[in-house]
Amino acid sequence: MPGNTFGKIFRVTTWGESHGPAIGAVIDGCPAGLKIDGKFIQNELNRRKPNLNDPLSTKRNEDDKFCVLSGVFEEKTLGTPIAMEVWNTDAHSQDYSPTLFRPGHADKTYLNKYGIRDYRGGGRASGRETIGRILGGAIAKLIFKKVAPKMEMKSTTEIFNKSKKDSFGGFISIEVKNPPTNLGEPVFDKLEADLAKALLSIGAVKSFEIDLGIKEAGILGSENNKLKKGTLGGISTGETIKIKIAVKPTPSVGIKGRHDVCIVPRIVPVAEAMIAITLADHYLRNRCSIL
Amino acid sequence: MPGNTFGKIFRVTTWGESHGPAIGAVIDGCPAGLKIDGKFIQNELNRRKPNLNDPLSTKRNEDDKFCVLSGVFEEKTLGTPIAMEVWNTDAHSQDYSPTLFRPGHADKTYLNKYGIRDYRGGGRASGRETIGRILGGAIAKLIFKKVAPKMEMKSTTEIFNKSKKDSFGGFISIEVKNPPTNLGEPVFDKLEADLAKALLSIGAVKSFEIDLGIKEAGILGSENNKLKKGTLGGISTGETIKIKIAVKPTPSVGIKGRHDVCIVPRIVPVAEAMIAITLADHYLRNRCSIL
Amino acid sequence: MPGNTFGKIFRVTTWGESHGPAIGAVIDGCPAGLKIDGKFIQNELNRRKPNLNDPLSTKRNEDDKFCVLSGVFEEKTLGTPIAMEVWNTDAHSQDYSPTLFRPGHADKTYLNKYGIRDYRGGGRASGRETIGRILGGAIAKLIFKKVAPKMEMKSTTEIFNKSKKDSFGGFISIEVKNPPTNLGEPVFDKLEADLAKALLSIGAVKSFEIDLGIKEAGILGSENNKLKKGTLGGISTGETIKIKIAVKPTPSVGIKGRHDVCIVPRIVPVAEAMIAITLADHYLRNRCSIL
């Protein structure tokens, strides 16, 4: 059953296997009249690219140049689906084998579920899948540059630097400053519920915290009531939305293929993209709250 | 815009304000032929009821007797929508006022968003809304009693008992033992993504952890690969699924109305219901993976 | 799989079997602040009731009094789900039998599909199911009374009066005058596509025509271009939208139970309700076309 689309009004559908010819996204529901800034989009893509000078990063060397195939005319959105894609140019399929199930990877669960898998790499479970998310997130960010120019995301990481012979994870904290008010639809589509889904849909993420997160379990009600919260009742208050996620160590340790030792820095732009997509979707959904 | 439905195939829609005449749920997509055990459903409802003997629990005294209005014939599901409802019998509207915005509550965000609110209580943001979730979750649990009888949920709480004059929160850990394999649809509808959404949609929940959760940020890849995980690549492995959530203290401290001092115990059955609904939805979704 | 919800933003979910305790609807996505006119809603329900003085109409004598259980406070919508229901008071189950499959009815296809059926009547395939549609349509009409007061529906019927010992069908033509412009989302959710679905979802309807309908197959392009059309490219132009549907004769001929000889007049308000729901949904959807 389909599971490759995120959002109800601003809908991002991603496609592509890590070792197929291309990776892409179709964004349906982006309003018409939005100026598309190609440099900005390319820059967002570059943020998730491996840093070849960084000893912690994979040596897979991709250009990751995107093209827009529809939905934009004379640099403005038409209100029609925006199809974007990035061609894979540095896929080394020979590093993989149909009978090797890498530990900690999705290889085996995919095979169990579908009875078939693209053994040339991680397929849809590969980090390259996140290219489509970055493309969708970049469009979402362009929306907010126009409609809520004061909104900004501030991301910080906490990495436990250990051995270079092993892999390790860390934490990412993201603050959304000056978000629009009234985002979030009670009861199941609370803003924090959709944000949690957005972030847990990223392969390596193992936790989600909003506001004070796990610390709220230990605080007294009288104190908690005095704090400023990003959401109340699932609806944004306009105060800073604080999110924290835990990223597990990449499972690709000591096995063939070119992999990251620590993927935390590369997940930052992906997490931001998912948050931007979620907020854009709720920004549009909120237009129907009042007659 | 609508936000009161959870699930794609097994769809639970809840309705009802805390001080309106009734609270209910419509479950669409439940397969035909499921035996409905009314005692079990009532028992699930009773688990979330205030414990009048417990000094930490609200004194609102509701019968919470449910009735089934459709979708069931001679104790079996018909494959048509199951409408269930519980009538509110102990609503004290006089405890509330249209101009009182209770701190930490959704009163104000609802008013901002909708320009109107039911000031007689929490409305949809009230804990009574969870009755509809319990009803949906009970049906979901009945599905698993039939199709995966070994599956079970084991819930434990960790409560920081402090002052009875204040409110406080805690943690809930839930283990799903012997879950079906192959649940979860990559990439956005990963099982953990939908579980995170399910649990963050509960009013007081502020975090979500899966498997080792925040601890995975600090573990080495080589160690992590040796551990058994509930999901890989967003798909259930058949191993125990471990979930942990933080519950904030209820904001109703020192204000009128009858409220809980600690809602952690009452959230346990709600969390279980949301997990059961999510798993039932994915159990049915998985039927379309292979031709 | 669920199929009892219509609409994407203005979502109407109906439930209830003909011989169960009640029939109802949950409307999620109705904007807040709409004045609810109970008399108008009851009047819409009365329009679909059997006319006991009409020899062509069933003798089933139902009060069809509705109640609102949620989503409305002090006569205004809250932006939360509106739950409405009508109790069945005159169900004669003894007219039916588990082993009688009435010709032309859905009895057998339901049993084949679900392996079970409510043999006490038509269940969900009964005309009583349309009560939920009327309730949803009445709310939709109230929206247009406020936002597009000039819009009106003019319905006419063409009935082939034949024998009173047999049943017969006819045509219904509905003109939507002064509709809002810009309704309809290319390419699959064209306004006429959703209208066609809306009307073919009514049990006895066997055709759908828009504008000149089947006559457009025989007209020259140069002539056709001169005519005013209700939609172009799937989007409403503001000109009158002309719809025509064929209604088959009711299959309940010479068998037990109380049935209509000609259901065309009773389908008129149902068809209007489905059109109103479709237009309301598209009216809200159109709010997201432009940034």
Next chain:
Amino acid sequence: MPGNTFGKIFRVTTWGESHGPAIGAVIDGCPAGLKIDGKFIQNELNRRKPNLNDPLSTKRNEDDKFCVLSGVFEEKTLGTPIAMEVWNTDAHSQDYSPTLFRPGHADKTYLNKYGIRDYRGGGRASGRETIGRILGGAIAKLIFKKVAPKMEMKSTTEIFNKSKKDSFGGFISIEVKNPPTNLGEPVFDKLEADLAKALLSIGAVKSFEIDLGIKEAGILGSENNKLKKGTLGGISTGETIKIKIAVKPTPSVGIKGRHDVCIVPRIVPVAEAMIAITLADHYLRNRCSIL
């Protein structure tokens, strides 16, 4: 708001403007393990291509070669999104102008709705958009070749041949022989309701008839009950499903650009594709009817 996706489980999303670089589709929800027959898909595409030897057909000369970018590995579907595209190679944008609104076209309604349009051609309202539908329909047909090999579609046209200086329309009748039983989800997603939507979503289609269609308005109930019907209660019986649609004359008469005089023959494969997609979606949906 998005409107470019059809189907709930077998979901086809199309994208692309007539004069943009490419046209394509993403099919999410196709089960894994389906053999992809590239020749068959190309042949389906060729059926909708202009016939350059036919004086009634446009002179736009496109290769319409498709490529598959994801979701297929070693000629079998992976259960992941199938991205397919066709590049536009013969777009003559100079035939169009930003200030020319062609009569009978969607040019003006698109501009009104979105405040912008791709004036180089019909954009999304162009017939070229149907390429994505053909691609989705071809995959759907491959599903049925495997799971219901006896099912076949028989299409016939009725064209009113008039002047070559004008354009004209006609009728298309399609019989689906030996369809699977139990397709269709009451009450709103009746099989005929989704088929009606599928066909009315094709630009030039102005009517939809099922079974005897408009003739059912004039037949007696006792006679009608004796006839074999393709659906009862919205669920397929296994009998032949008979569909008839009216196609209007193409509005491109005596204006620049290369256009068809009669598009009826070119709509036949598009109508078949939409029917196949609808049936495939319902085939998968029906898997969840019984526990």
